[in-house]
Amino acid sequence: MSAGIKVRDDDLFRYALRLGDLSLVVGQRLGEWVGHSPALEEDLGLANMALDLIGQARLLLGYAGEIEGRGRDEDQLAFLREHGEYLNPTLAEQPNGDFALTIVRQVLIDAFQLELYERLTASTDERLAAIAAKAVKETRYHLRYSGGWLVRLGDGTLESRARTSSALERLWSFTAELFAEDEVDRAMADRGIAPRLADVQKAWNARIDALLAEATLERPPDRPFQWFGKQGAHSEHLGYMLTEMQYMQRTYPGARW
């Protein structure tokens, strides 16, 4: 993270950014499907999920801005931070690929957000608890959509199955980062603000295993890859995504609708 200025509660600030950036980045990715989906219904589905995710990001980044206390609002945090200041896990920024890859990425993230938000509703931080209680309902619905597609694609035709398996292979190594606890996660858990990532992982594993079994897909083996997106070190893809997303504010600073 390049911002060198210490804020009042740096751990909480970073934690709120992580949650918000995850929603924002995957929401932006889903938005890229608009007009390109395999069917009108999927266009609607992906766009609606993008809308929910960006709505969640707005609440979370708005809160992060308040914690930081330097007068930045959710728009400034979204449109004026460099890629090294984005704290989403690396999985979220992976390009859409084909529909199977997008669905696999979504299942992995939806299941993570669901298990996380369910536990965050009991957070000692009232604001995060309220946002989580709101977001968990939407996330449940997202997993219903993405999980339903995972089963149909995995247990579908030879073609859909092959594409889904290869997407799973390709994205699997990014999932370890979701549960890799660092000092921010530890501080949040110690203060009762966030759940222990090990608990989230256990629940996530059970959910993902059940979905994979139903989709007749094999769980890829865990590999010793490490990613550090949530500490600001991203894959090359995030920069390109932000260039497009931030274009208007960078070109016409302060422009409003």
Add this chain to the structure above:
Amino acid sequence: MNAFALFDQAAAVAEPAAMVATVAAVAVADARIASAWAALRDVEDPEIPTVSVVDLGVIRFVTAQSDGSLEVGLSPTYTGCPATEVIQALVERALAGADVGGFRVVRVLAPAWSSDWITPEGRRKLVEYGIVPPDHSSSSLRDLRPGSRPVACPRCHSTHTETVSEFGSTPCKALLRCRECLEPFEYFKCI
């Protein structure tokens, strides 16, 4: 504590003249709260025009503040619903036109809005409009699966229906089709 208990307390501590003033102020505030609710019942949801924001359950409360102004609590249905800003503007315009004095609209996050809050009147209006109202919300794992509960067609009432899309024309609706009369219809998502 109910209103009568409050009056009793006020009577016990207040001078007669002050008590009359308090009672009068409460009556005035009550009248303004009532006219605020009346005005809000005329504010239509921009995306489902037959249903008012009160029917939809997005107006959480109208209360009188100590400075005499009213506070109106508004819950968005979905975090990213683009209608939220429009609804807030419509609510503010309706209140400004209703002579309720000073007021402030605040966003309420917790408890999170639920489709269970749609009033019986709202559900009736949804049916009239051709939208199937939501089932009762649940976090049961079974309900996470598509098609776990049959939804009846609003036209021919057959339960032989299928989900075309989990998402519809607005964040709050899904798209279904009746396999008896073959007509498509919308279902209000249940959250």
